[in-house]
Ligand code: SF4
């Protein structure tokens with residue numbers, strides 16, 4: 028695994044084509060780190076010129092903003108923008124829909140304008156360009172359902188890139204009763220990830236997991252580290268982890284390529 | 287005495303429209319209690335949205351059954367207004383069916399009004415059954431008790447009565463035409479009311495005239511009543527859906543606006559060369575209150591949203607928090623905002639145009655913290671709303687007030703924010719360890 032940092036490339040006078048924004052979950056959360064690594068392997072394998080900020084990266088500020096702390100959000104945003112602008116970054120790819128949304132939509136007003144793509148969009152481009160070839164049929168005929176992350180789907184209207192990738196795997200894409208613009212939240216957004224839920228009669232992730240299990244998938248595909256955690260917990264709660272896997276699209280692709 | 291009916295009609299018209307105009311003025315004043323926001327951009331896109339969403343009802347048909355019924359009532363409502371135009375002219379001039387010389391066009395018009403009126407009655411009955419017999423979940427949530435429930439039913443009753451009067455009037459007219467009564471010229475075609483006509487068989491012409499006139503007067507009187515009922519009702523959406531979809535958000539739904547007042551302060555803090563003791567510029571506005579605790583802190587478009595809400599509950603039925611039994615209901619957020627705004631408006635009326643502090647606010651007195659903190663910011667409510675209302679933006683503005691003005695976030699969120707502040711991640715990990723994953727074996 029080759030993970031160049033912006034600082035090291037800069038020292039060599041090089042500029043990568045794209046910055047991979049890893050995000051806090053992708054950097055620290057054990058489950059999400061696997062997604063990060065799968066994505067890096069795909070990038071390495073496709074020969075993409077990229078770099079990460081490494082220790083210079085800091086929280087995008089999304090959870091602070093959704094919790095109502097505009098101060099903290101803007102502090103984070105401006106610190107990150109200063110660093111990214113310092114490196115002259117033009118294009119950003121990230122596997123976290125929250126970072127994706129914030130950097131794409133909320134950073135420009137604070138002086139940080141970049142072309143921002145989600146990793147599913149980026150991978151789709153690589154597949155279309157032939158830089159990733161999906162042969163082998165690891166997932167041929169497998170029932171896979173896709174859970175739309177709110178911040179990718181409704182928030183930014185990205186519904187098709189992840190679905191097309193699943194179809195390219197020769198898998199059978201099955202849709203839940205609530206999907207695309209009517210997809211149900213996993214329960215993590217709006218800073219809920221970091222607190223107990225308010226009093227109610229059910230957890231949101233259980234409701235969503237039930238919707239997924241209803242259509243009997245072998246794999247629940249996710250495209251967000253937080254959704255991944257919520258759905259994984261949901262599947263465990265239903266004691267289905269032996270028969271139903273929760274995987275990120277990047278992990279599916281990496282495994283299909285035996286990476 | 288010959289002109290008495292004309293005079294009575296003119297007075298009715300002036301009062302009906304005058305009272306309505308007065309309410310519209312009040313409505314406008316209340317909405318403008320909100321803070322300014324620039325919505326002058328993208329006019330062509332905005333007109334397009336209005337045409338598509340309000341006129342074209344594109345969001346209504348996401349749910350096919352209620353969507354189709356709604357389209358019928360809506361088209362019926364708009365088209366039957368042509369008939370109202372004739373009634374007003376007749377009333378003022380003392381004429382009868384002044385458009386009759388249109389001949390076959392007139393026949394066609396009256397026939398289509400009748401068919402629409404019939405379809406409206408059918409749709410309204412279905413609506414009533416859905417609310418009162420089938421008791422669809424979204425119609426019986428806690429916020430729908432009391433006035434909101436009776437308001438919804440009143441609208442349906444009024445619509446049936448108006449359509450019924452319209453058909454009775456036509457049926458009596460048709461009978462009189464056949465009897466050859468003076469002034470009742472042969473005009474119109476009555477595909478629906480012809481089935482009511484036989485009820486008048488054997489009555490004298492003067493009794494039928496009495497029925498026809500009574501129905502005519504009650505029908506137009508009912509329309510003026512309905513016009514003035516709007517201001518007090520969720521039915522206001524039939525007017526406000528148009529401006530509301532015009533001013534609806536055009537940005538990606540995930541984009542929350544950045545608070546400018548905060549930007550200025552953060553820039554000062556981050557810029558080491560800025561002089562913290564520099565005198566503020568002459569025209570600098572006094573520092574804002576951060577976020578919203580009452581209706582006046584919201585933007586006027588958000589207040590327009592509140593008046594536009596038709597209490598359909600599509601937002602609430604898609605809300606993950608509500609679906610899992612939490613107190614939060616995005617519809618209630620909109621209803622509370624409207625109720626509080628009305629209260630503030632009444633306060634201003636009673637105090638000669640000035641708001642006098644009443645010790646109440648939108649936060650806590652209407653919307654509880656528990657509701658606000660249950661939101662996942664998933665945008666399902668925004669997506670579901672058929673008239674481009676954004677309940678999420680109000681929730682977020684109120685969270686900002688709680689956090690930035692009151693430091694009243696739940697403890698776990700304070701811990702999360704403390705972590706971001708100290709180590710650049712929502713968890714207590716060291717920023718220097720951010721790249722450790724690259725060294726770990728996979
Ligand atoms: S954004 Fe909040 S209020 Fe709206 S549907 Fe989602 S959780 Fe409910």
Ligand code: SF4
Nearest residue numbers: 595596598599601671
């Ligand atoms: S906000 Fe929109 S969806 Fe929700 S009740 Fe009001 S009109 Fe219906």
